[in-house]
């Protein structure tokens with residue numbers, strides 16, 4: 001069985017590498033020649049712990065091939081997994097142009113019947129649309145079967161998640177095609193949920209929307225704790241021990257970002273609108289998250305008055321630790337707001353700086369370490385809870401900053417420690433230390 005993976009981003013690359021690691025013959029195809037060259041040299045274009053080693057191992061065994069040649073990718077494939085991006089359009093809907101262009105290529109270059117599997121997150125009905133595009137352009141003697149197989153991996157632990165996922169969702173209106181894909185995944189020994197096409201598409205959106213809702217809910221409780229008293233961490237512990245609720249996604253913070261939650265809940269809301277359904281909870285989640293991302297900035301302005309001309313340090317740029325992904329990260333909104341205030345912005349992140357530098361160039365400064373970034377700073381914001389940042393000694397803030405005023409969007413430090421070190425410390429859902 002020859003398997004081609006289309007798109008070597010976070011999902012396609014990790015899926016391809018893990019499938020080859022369990023013994024499949026995998027060709028990973030991408031239109032980005034630079035990425036393919038890097039991958040052929042054994043290096044991952046994305047930061048994902050453990051990925052380089054698995055790439056090198058499976059290239060060496062001969063089970064993993066990378067190509068930017070569309071003919072080589074598709075002509076011999078028995079199944080093709082599409083894992084291209086579905087970024088948001090300006091109106092919040094999912095941009096399906098990459099998917100559509102992959103479908104057109106598949107129709108053009110396959111030479112035998114094959115199963116086309118969509119791993120990308122796509123609105124309900126898209127798999128049928130993909131099937132139509134391919135079938136319309138396909139020579140009459142060829143047939144494709146369509147399977148929806150949404151992906152649930154998390155950046156930063158993507159390899160672990162692929163081997164240890166909670167479930168594999170396989171949606172198809174063709175039982176045999178679904179069974180073939182189930183067999184491909186059999187070595188992972190994970191629970192499989194078989195559904196029809198549309199239900200599989202909906203499972204992905206419903207899952208991400210529910211997790212986003214949980215985050216926004218605890219953030220609102222945190223905001224209320226700040227007003228009425230109470231400590232969000234104690235509250236979340238007490239709430240999370242209820243097994244019906246669970247303790248995951250109950251960490252209050254500056255809101256969610258990344259390449260999935262914001263775009264997926266907007267796309268689901270857009271889909272609901274298209275079908276004339278007013279999805280009230282989802283609209284609130286979107287609103288709450290937007291406001292949450294601005295909270296620390298407003299808190300800093302309330303506390304300090306103007307930030308104009310002040311040296312401000314941001315620690316943590318990626319949307320979460322252990323990834324280099326900055327898509328929809330809280331840092332981007334913060335940098336933008338601070339620049340509008342004429343603050344002098346210095347940033348530090350263990351891996352996220354090159355991507356931010358591409359966006360902001362010399363409009364901001366880049367510290368070679370957290371300490372360097374904090375030097376002579378008047379205010380610091382923590383936006384990503386990298387271990388390196390969480391493990392900073394509070395002495396560091398005292399020693400390097402002009403005045404140690406810290407706005408911690410990830411509750412990295414204990415209130416007592418901040419108090420003992422004489423820091424002015426503002427966090428989320430906990431009393432301020434002033």
Ligand SMILES: NC(=O)c1ccc[n+]([C@@H]2O[C@H](COP(=O)([O-])OP(=O)(O)OC[C@H]3O[C@@H](n4cnc5c(N)ncnc54)[C@H](O)[C@@H]3O)[C@@H](O)[C@H]2O)c1
Pocket residue numbers: 006007008009010011012029030031032035083084085086098101102105119120121122151152153154155259260
């Ligand atoms: N990143 C995640 O954590 C995650 C998790 C679950 C689901 N998803 C979903 O998976 C999909 C992919 O996400 P990602 O983060 O891996 O995307 P990405 O942007 O990191 O990668 C997409 C890749 O596809 C390539 N590509 C675009 N058009 C192509 C074409 N026609 N043929 C071949 N390659 C093409 C691009 O060059 C790029 O390398 C999205 O729908 C996303 O919502 C992402």
